[in-house]
Amino acid sequence: MTSYNHIADNCFEEEELDVLDREEETLLFFSGLLRRDESERAGFMDHLEKSLKLWISRPDELKAQKLLSVHLPTVLRLSLNAPFADVRSRMDKILRELENSGHEVPHARFVGPSSFIPPEESVSYYGRGGDSSGLMAAQLLYEESFMYNCRLPHLVQTCGYHPTYLTCLIRTHDFLMNGDGPLPFYVRNYLAILAASRHRCSYLVTIQETDFVKNGGDIKWLQGLHHVPQKIINLLLVNKMVAHQPWLLKPDHMKALLRGADSWSVAELIQALVIFAHFHVLAGFALGCGVNPELDTPMGYVMAPTERDMFSFSFEGNPALGLGGTPSDSVDSEPASPMDKSILRYDSPPAPGVATSRIQHYFESAEDGQKSLVETLKAVLSAQSEENNEEETVEDQDQQFAETLSSHGMPNKVKVPMPTPINLVKYIDDAAFGHEDFTLSAAITLRARDYSWDDHGFSFLNSLYPDAGQMLDEKFRVAFALTYGTVGKDRNMDTAPFREAVWYYIHSIKGIRHDDYQYKKVNEILEIQFKTYIRMVACFPEKVTYYDYINTMKGLEHSEKVHVNLLVLEARLQAELIYALRAVLQYMKQ
Helix, strand or coil: CCCCCCCCCCCCHHHHHHHHHHHHHHCCCCCHHHHCHHHHHHHHHHHHHHHHHHCCCCCCHHHHHHHHHHHHHHHHHHHHHCCCCCHHHHHHCCCCCHHHHCCCCECCCCCCCCCCCCCCCCCCCCCCCHHHHHHHHHHHHHHHHHHHHHHCCCHHHHHHHHHHHHHHHHHHHHHHHHHCCCHHHHHHHHHHHHHHHCCCCHHHHHHHHHHHHHHCCCCCHHCHHHHHHHHHHHHHHHHHHHHCCCHHHHHHHHHHCCCCCCCCCHHHHHHHHHHHHHHHHHHHHHHHCCCCCCCHHHHEEEECCHHHCCCCCCCCCCHHHHHCCCCCCCCCCCCCCCHHHHHHCCCCCCCCCCCHHHHHHHHHHHHHHHCCCHHHHHHHHHHHHHHCCCCCCCCCHHHHHHHHHHCCCCCCCCHCCCCCCCCCCCCCCCCCCCHHHCCCCCCCCECCCCHHHHHHHHHHHHHHCHHHHHCCCCHHHHHHHHCCCCCCCCCCCEEEEEHHHHHHHHHHHCCEEECCCHHHHHHHCCCCCHCCCCHHHHHHHHHHHHHHHHHCCCCCCCCHHHHHHHHHHHHHHHHHHHHHHHHHHHHCCC
16 A cells, blocks of 8 residues: 555655644645534635645646645545534535546445444434434534544543543543643654554554644654653553553662652653553543544555456454564464464462362353353343342352452463564564453552552652543543443343443453452353453454454444443553552552
8 A cells, every 4th residue: 555644654854844834834734624614614724725726737746746745644534534524515516526527535344433334323423323312412522522633532432432422531531631731742742642552552552643743743753762761761661561461560660760860740740641541541442342443644645546456355353553563572483373272271279279170161151152141131130139149258258359360261362473564563562561461479458548540649649740640530430320221122121230340350361359349250151252352452452453343342332332332441540550550659658
């Protein structure tokens, strides 16, 4: 595929931007569309159309052709993906007129915000994918999102089923990236690039690269880590630990960042840690839901498309990963098929305290046939109503927790070889460092009574990063409580046990234990295929495929599958923040 967007493609040199004067830079980022008034948008589009025709009339002028190459992919994106009908119509008209005059124009490679969700079932501004009130709420949120940077991201559209949650997500994201805080905007963008790269999420990286340039970042930083200041390099260890094994974080890691040469202030470090965690989990969501590349990024469009170009997505892969790859980061040299039976089980024995026979029965029951979630929830609720509230022994609770976090019997997806997209290699330090299971024998469980978000993390974050704690707390609460009382086609269902099981399971595999929760419910409610999927999304989402998304959540509507991914996102985010904030607090108390 030929790429014509040299900013998104990240193959530009610094002097190439010198061909743009101030007026042309304004055109490049389409800021003239950030207007609520339709007549003001029309004036900008008149100017844009005249500029495009002027550049086309100068085929031998290098500057004119470069300007065309960087503007046309965005015109394509806006023709299909702007929340305002007048913008979509005008941009489409511009493209059609250019094409009819014989000029080559870009064409969208993907249809809809996600390759895992049929376009006709997504919540769009075309008036489909939900009820009228939900569509109206989503439309208003899409417009709000667009007004931040002239982009309605596919990730935002994928969340459109849940307007209440999306409201929190959009405002939190904008505050972290564009609101008050000690870090310059371009530094925030670069930290986001580093965070998303840990999970090989090209979808987020390409967007942040463009925003990095727009916010005045040094273009050389986009050539790789050897071009960035040592102060940024010092964060790489913490970034990968928070992403993959947050329980390893210690006060000494914070000490190394807060003292000596190239040190960070406490306020800067706190903001950096929140941005890291935020983009780790956004990457998990994008990969877990198969979010399509933005249409103005290299993988999002083609010139002179063929049928193969337009439908080249492999359902054994994930569109959010991006293009190409280096040799696998895995220690295994032989690739494995998604259906390869050799990856079905771990070779390692279950952790101490796990009843092997019980886990084996759980695994074999799942192989016999996946029970519907409706049947499972009804059985659990019925059993709860008949319980005699006998107190469990400490030994019983310990064993239930051990069985919950055990990966014994699960598909061994963590060892499936995973190549790194070629555009991300330059941002990844120590590519072999990745997910390792939290085990009771190798790490100390963090008890929620000793350090939790509600009792400790929330107030500590708010004291150092005003408003961030409040926004994150609201987002956690909305995600945890969000319910429509439905499971698939069934209505008037109490989904609280299911939502709790997902949340506390994600916390358990991150080494966090809540003593007031009965962990036996996790294995009662969550089938092993379902646990496998949400564990992948929370720990190594780069390995999620279309088959995983479809086959492990049978019977659920796409809106419910997105809801599951949002629960995983927020539970993991809270876990990462708990560990990071605790490490900073422990250092400050030394």
